[in-house]
Amino acid sequence: QVQLVQSGPEVKKPGASVRLSCKASGYPFTNFHIHWVRQSPGQGLEWVGIINPSGGSTTYAQRFQDRVTMTTDTSATTVYLDLSSLRSDDTAVYYCARVTRTTQIYYLGYWGQGTLVTVSS
């Protein structure tokens, strides 16, 4: 069965960087795009970006363009999210999510359990 297992919680100081991981299993890793979505406390879902594990092409939400990098390690079937210059408003639960089908890259059918990132001095 499809599983996405994310790394554990992180506590960072403002200005620092964080790397989150999302290990996929149960399907051909390079066949399905992966999205990252976050939810800040008391806020709604916010799209961060998408990566194609086959080739590594990415698209990021405009507001994260200069601070986010998504990469993959196909041998480890793992996707990474790097976020730099952290601010307090980056405090959120970050989810990775796999698309439903190879031809439906807009729909997030399988989700990781989420990783809480806390940014505090």
Add this chain to the structure above:
Amino acid sequence: QSALTQPRSVSGSPGQSVTISCTGTSSDVGAYDYVSWYQHHPGKAPKLLIYDVTERPSGVPGRFSGSKSGNTASLTVSGLQAEDEADYYCCAYAGVYSILFGGGTKLTVL
């Protein structure tokens, strides 16, 4: 890009129907039939309820239905049940591989 506009909250009694609206623009909701809806219970991962405006993934009850007119999409939950109490998010393709979420609607079952 601004979030799609949803009502902050809606409510209904068990057995009733409620509709949640999601208003975007001619660049997202109005431009493509790639609208989806997610149900999110606090502390759990979101769940895909509707895709392609009206389609339900297998396992999603027929009580959940979607529609779209112009720049506004809607989710209707019929025959409300206690377990339907959750946050609901619309999502639309906004071009160039990007998607946009709504601000979320809290559904309360009275």
